[in-house]
Amino acid sequence: xxxxxxSPRYKVAKRGQDVALRCDPISGHVxxxxxxxxLGQGPEFLTYFQNEAQxxxxxxxxxxxxxxxxxxxxxxxxxxxxxxxxxxxxLCASSPTYNEQFFGPGTRLTVL
Amino acid sequence: ELKVEQNPLFLSMQxxxxxxxxxxxxxxxDRLYWYxxxxxxxxxxxxxxxxxxxxxxEGRLMASLDTKARLSTLHITAAVHDLSATYFCAxxxxxxxxxxxxxxxxxxxxxIQP
Numbered sequence: 001x002x003x004x005x006x007s008p009r010y011k012v013a014k015r016g017q018d019v020a021l022r023c024d025p026i027s028g029h030v031x032x033x034x035x036x037x038x039l040g041q042g043p044e045f046l047t048y049f050q051n052e053a054q055x056x057x058x059x060x061x062x063x064x065x066x067x068x069x070x071x072x073x074x075x076x077x078x079x080x081x082x083x084x085x086x087x088x089x090x091l092c093a094s095s096p097t098y099n100e101q102f103f104g105p106g107t108r109l110t111v112l
Numbered sequence: 113e114l115k116v117e118q119n120p121l122f123l124s125m126q127x128x129x130x131x132x133x134x135x136x137x138x139x140x141x142d143r144l145y146w147y148x149x150x151x152x153x154x155x156x157x158x159x160x161x162x163x164x165x166x167x168x169x170e171g172r173l174m175a176s177l178d179t180k181a182r183l184s185t186l187h188i189t190a191a192v193h194d195l196s197a198t199y200f201c202a203x204x205x206x207x208x209x210x211x212x213x214x215x216x217x218x219x220x221x222x223x224i225q226p
Contacts, residue, residue, distance in 0.1 A: 033214075035213075035214075041218060042116075042202075042216030042217055042218050043155070043200075043202075043214075045215065047213075048212060048213050056212060059213065093155075099143070100157055100160050101145075101157070101214065103154045103155040103156075104154060105153070105154045106154050
């Protein structure tokens, strides 16, 4: 079956631009997670949704980062006024239970 | 704050040899995960360990969990080149059930040479 999909796969932004990253979870998965992976590092947790409710946003690095999942399916991670330190791969994962998370291919964001 | 430490961070080994990757974590957790990541790719789930003493095996990889020692190991038996990748362990940020985000180690970059 279809896995987690993310778009775009690559995004280049000029510093100061706003970007929106999309995640389509596996159908029926209640939980959705966003992670940020810097080059050569492990993923770092950003935020977590259960259906449309954002239950944990403690990992969002600043108020420039905003995530939503209005209908409990597709999610969007928005970054306002991008900075060079935002350059990373943004990974989305979904889960049917609390036991296992399935990751998408990621969006590689480069801020110039 | 939950911290997850892996060692070694880099490992070069020959085909046919055995080796173990270690994962220590700092606070109580009842869920530990192992993932594999190939260059430029996303994370592939290898094992989910949910209880003390849990042991799981898939092919040449075996993972175990000791919650009292806060230690998990990933053992590689008779390594083959196809196992070259970066391996991450990750721990649930909260104990007591319920979904939540994971805290990852820095990863072990494994190179297996002929």
